[in-house]
Amino acid sequence: MQAIKWNGQRLELLDQLQLPNQIEWVKCESVEDVAEAIEKMKVRGAPAIGATAAFGVSIGARAGQELQKSDFLSYIDGVCDRLARTRPTAVNLFWAIQRMRNLISQNTDLDVPELVDLIQREAQNIAYEDVEINKSIGRNGLPLIPHNARILTHCNTGSLATVDYGTALGVIRASHASGRQVSVYADETRPYLQGARLTAFELQQDQIPVTVITDSMAGHLMKEEQIDLVIVGADRITANGDTANKIGTYSLAVLAKHHGIPFYVAAPISTLDFALASGDQIEIEQRSPDEVAIIAGKRIVPEGVPALHPAFDVTPHDLITAIITEKGVILSPDTERMAILRKKG
């Protein structure tokens, strides 16, 4: 299942707010369409957002192909700025946009039509590469997954969160494909319910056994010895291995530590942000409280009562057993060990 379709001109996104009840594709024909799809979380998941933003730059480039070069360059700069203003926490967004900016600044000697072609190919490359990267993450994670492992995951990190295959779900897919007989507990992941709606949907399609639980049940299941390991994705990993991921991840890491259960993070190198020394420096997106207060169109919090909606939290590196990337696995991540990835990245 792919959630991002690109025909060279038009981007179509599987609307993840409607899944699993409706399969609805959102057509993005302008930069603004793409930016809004990211903001409204019709597309979500750090790697998927990165690829989508790259396609956004590509759509923008094509729309500006009649401009003079100097106008084109400042225009495409504005396109990148707009796409970067969509969501603050996942670094893959900025990584993909920066990759496009670098490409442009290294090729300012080209004509505008040539530049547009180059931009389009680069966006397509980012998407192609993402799938290969995820498959490598899956292969690299495999040795960490025992036979018959009962795996807890949070949010959605699969085909729907990437271009295809997935990060944490990629490791689970690779384990399943290798005959390891794994089974999955999917945290429903309030408030957006990505686990209940998306992870359960993907795993069901792949016939990987999955059971949905509320986020509040994870500790109980660990205590009852029903969970062998936890694996999650990441939206940003800092130089010391601290990891921002969907709200609720940090609680799982503390619970895993309390129960002596391994806690793994699976993410591409593009999620690493060596510009930040530690997770304290990560900006946490605060989304609308209505996304907590209203479920399926029904208000569950009385009018006038405030709600909070930090979309992410930060898990300190000392709660992380290993970070699994396409360039290898870092056990007990810290600044020194993470530097190994920096060299490879």
Next chain:
Amino acid sequence: MQAIKWNGQRLELLDQLQLPNQIEWVKCESVEDVAEAIEKMKVRGAPAIGATAAFGVSIGARAGQELQKSDFLSYIDGVCDRLARTRPTAVNLFWAIQRMRNLISQNTDLDVPELVDLIQREAQNIAYEDVEINKSIGRNGLPLIPHNARILTHCNTGSLATVDYGTALGVIRASHASGRQVSVYADETRPYLQGARLTAFELQQDQIPVTVITDSMAGHLMKEEQIDLVIVGADRITANGDTANKIGTYSLAVLAKHHGIPFYVAAPISTLDFALASGDQIEIEQRSPDEVAIIAGKRIVPEGVPALHPAFDVTPHDLITAIITEKGVILSPDTERMAILRKKG
């Protein structure tokens, strides 16, 4: 606000499944009406269930008042059995029914009409006493609550979970009334959302500042030093202080310990079950997975994917800073210290 109305003949229950969107009263005119209201969680909260069951015995007694005494005694025994089969975890239900049974067995020399009167008075007494007990819990808990405390609570333990005032919310109410300027974070408490729907509603009515969070945000807020203490209710407390409470409570206790935050349990003596040595022996009610998979009439988990719904979890006594009862506060509860309450109870 009272959720249980009794006019001496008919019981009316504020339907807690409809709150806060609709104020709807359920009329219970038969034992079966009462049993179903408990089963379907139209009334919930351990002390409220206890009082409701007592009124159920009272309704049953009145309906059987024309029976011969021996028939009446075996009939009322069946009434008690039916009410006891509604929910397995909260012990207050069994405590209230046992209190009615004891009253009957101690008064078999009375005529049936006199017995019916006695039963009716006893049910009313249980309800009256519950309010006084909660106020005592509130007073006893007061010294544990600092000025300006930011308090995290789970599920609903207020007027709607008791006959009035509440257990954990009773302590919060007492703190507020004493001018301590407390504020509350209410876990929404999936799957039934008692925190978002009921706790937020009650505290708003009392003008106690409350903010709703998803259950998955508690760890993040503790890490950000936004929470000074956790206080919850209980459905059953065993001889060693292990505490069964709404699913998600155990995770909060682990998180509180990790962050060095006090974790308090507030409950009446009727919640203590000295027949069980430890929490391992508590039966955990497994409710319908549909209560997780369907929110506000909308299915969030794909058809065919299983979900779990343990309604409670057990927090071991060593994660509990203190248990607050109407007979006093037990710090660092264990079998020895809990025995002090047994003598007082």
